[in-house]
Amino acid sequence: MPRVTVIGTGYLGLTHAVCLADLGHEVLAIDVDEEKIAKAASGEAPFFEPGLEPLLRKNIDAGRLRFSMSFPEVAGFGEVHFLCVGTPEGDAGRADLSFVEAAADALAPHLTSECLIVGKSTVPVGTARRVLSRVRAAAPAGRRVDVAWNPEFLREGFAVQDSLAPDRIVAGVTSPRAEALLREIYATPLAAGVPLLVMDLETAELVKVAANAFLATKISFINAMAEVCEAAGADVMPLAEALGYDARIGRRFLSPGLGFGGGCLPKDIRAFRATASELGVGSVASLLTTVDAINQGRRDRVIALARQVAGGTLAGRRVAVLGVAFKPNSDDVRDSPSLAVCDRLAAEGAIVSVHDPVAMANAARKRPDLTYARTVFQAAEGAELVLHLTEWSDYQAIDPAALAGVVARRVIIDARGTLDAGLWSDAGWSVRILGRP
Numbered sequence: 001m002p003r004v005t006v007i008g009t010g011y012l013g014l015t016h017a018v019c020l021a022d023l024g025h026e027v028l029a030i031d032v033d034e035e036k037i038a039k040a041a042s043g044e045a046p047f048f049e050p051g052l053e054p055l056l057r058k059n060i061d062a063g064r065l066r067f068s069m070s071f072p073e074v075a076g077f078g079e080v081h082f083l084c085v086g087t088p089e090g091d092a093g094r095a096d097l098s099f100v101e102a103a104a105d106a107l108a109p110h111l112t113s114e115c116l117i118v119g120k121s122t123v124p125v126g127t128a129r130r131v132l133s134r135v136r137a138a139a140p141a142g143r144r145v146d147v148a149w150n151p152e153f154l155r156e157g158f159a160v161q162d163s164l165a166p167d168r169i170v171a172g173v174t175s176p177r178a179e180a181l182l183r184e185i186y187a188t189p190l191a192a193g194v195p196l197l198v199m200d201l202e203t204a205e206l207v208k209v210a211a212n213a214f215l216a217t218k219i220s221f222i223n224a225m226a227e228v229c230e231a232a233g234a235d236v237m238p239l240a241e242a243l244g245y246d247a248r249i250g251r252r253f254l255s256p257g258l259g260f261g262g263g264c265l266p267k268d269i270r271a272f273r274a275t276a277s278e279l280g281v282g283s284v285a286s287l288l289t290t291v292d293a294i295n296q297g298r299r300d301r302v303i304a305l306a307r308q309v310a311g312g313t314l315a316g317r318r319v320a321v322l323g324v325a326f327k328p329n330s331d332d333v334r335d336s337p338s339l340a341v342c343d344r345l346a347a348e349g350a351i352v353s354v355h356d357p358v359a360m361a362n363a364a365r366k367r368p369d370l371t372y373a374r375t376v377f378q379a380a381e382g383a384e385l386v387l388h389l390t391e392w393s394d395y396q397a398i399d400p401a402a403l404a405g406v407v408a409r410r411v412i413i414d415a416r417g418t419l420d421a422g423l424w425s426d427a428g429w430s431v432r433i434l435g436r437p
């Protein structure tokens with residue numbers, strides 16, 4: 001079996017390294033962040049991801065997974081190097097490829113024998129071929145270094161199961177050898193029936209951004225319908241349900257609410273919009289501009305509703321915010337819709353108290369000025385308005401009658417539409433749900 005390295009141990013890279021080790025591979029993982037490497041090497045996941053930490057420990061203990069900060073060591077160890085570094089939003093919405101380039105540049109001078117670099121990061125079309133030329137020019141092994149692109153579709157919160165049993169594996173390759181190596185690495189999921197789709201580099205890069213563009217469009221579509229429902233006095237919830245029964249449409253990603261956020265969808269659709277513009281495909285650029293605008297508009301809508309139910313102004317109002325992660329089962333607050341709403345509440349003079357089951361430490365690093373409460377009840381103490389912004393299942397278990405005992409006013413905005421509105425109303429709460437009359 002080929003020995004494997006993973007470059008970049010963030011949400012994607014660490015999960016990938018752990019899962020490859022769990023599939024039986026010998027894995028060496030590297031990052032430039034010393035603290036992350038020290039934590040991971042000691043068996044502690046540097047971020048919250050259900051099921052990851054026990055698997056991390058298991059594979060370290062089994063001797064299949066090690067960590068390093070040395071590129072010469074990594075280059076000497078691996079026959080296949082997975083590139084998992086970040087590709088954040090850069091200037092004018094374009095993807096910032098400086099981490100991909102820096103990782104390739106750090107690795108290349110130490111590549112002295114035949115090997116394959118497999119990109120997993122989400123990148124604009126054309127990046128893989130540029131990485132190939134760049135690495136071949138700098139590597140002593142020259143043309144014996146190959147590049148493939150194997151985009152990742154894992155969802156934070158389900159990252160382990162998505163890595164071990166993905167819906168499909170996409171492999172952009174330029175040689176039969178690259179395909180053979182990827183087949184060997186993914187032998188277990190392939191044997192279990194996971195489809196492998198082999199294609200050219202450019203198409204593989206585009207599959208990932210097209211998938212994210214589609215998902216973002218689906219969310220923004222139902223949120224646009226929520227806007228129509230609000231204007232027409234209709235109810236978006238039964239509308240979404242009725243649409244979802246149509247097998248051509250499907251129920252998933254059709255939940256109206258506060259919209260999408262996180263470290264992927266928002267920056268990926270902006271990067272794709274920039275690429276589409278550069279390629280002269282104005283239709284995709286304008287579609288994604290609209291998708292982004294609808295999504296941002298949901299944040300405005302929550303603020304407008306909050307202002308309205310608070311009596312016209314948020315200044316001096318005590319607001320409890322439930323949920324700050326960009327989605328449940330994650331501690332990720334990158335482009336979190338909830339955190340954006342908190343920013344706006346604070347800017348309008350509200351006194352904001354925030355609760356989240358796991359994401360408060362990350363939120364506090366970005367917004368140290370907000371108040372963070374250890375429990376829902378502490379967050380809601382004296383609140384004149386409660387905002388439900390991230391749909392953790394814990395919040396569905398709140399007893400509204402008990403919570404009523406600590407707030408100043410029983411008013412809640414459910415921006416995710418997942419609370420039992422009847423239960424809350426019965427306990428004397430005034431409940432507003434985005435998209436419902």
Ligand SMILES: NC(=O)c1ccc[n+]([C@@H]2O[C@H](COP(=O)([O-])OP(=O)(O)OC[C@H]3O[C@@H](n4cnc5c(N)ncnc54)[C@H](O)[C@@H]3O)[C@@H](O)[C@H]2O)c1
Pocket residue numbers: 007008009010011012013030031032033036084085086087099102103106120121122123152153154155156263264
């Ligand atoms: N997070 C997800 O759910 C997810 C899913 C699919 C695809 N992706 C894509 O995967 C990529 C990584 O995303 P992420 O969420 O893991 O980001 P992240 O910021 O959590 O992790 C990136 C890691 O790369 C490291 N790094 C940066 N420069 C490096 C270098 N030169 N050498 C070694 N390590 C370096 C950083 O220190 C960091 O630990 C992005 O392109 C993203 O779009 C992410």
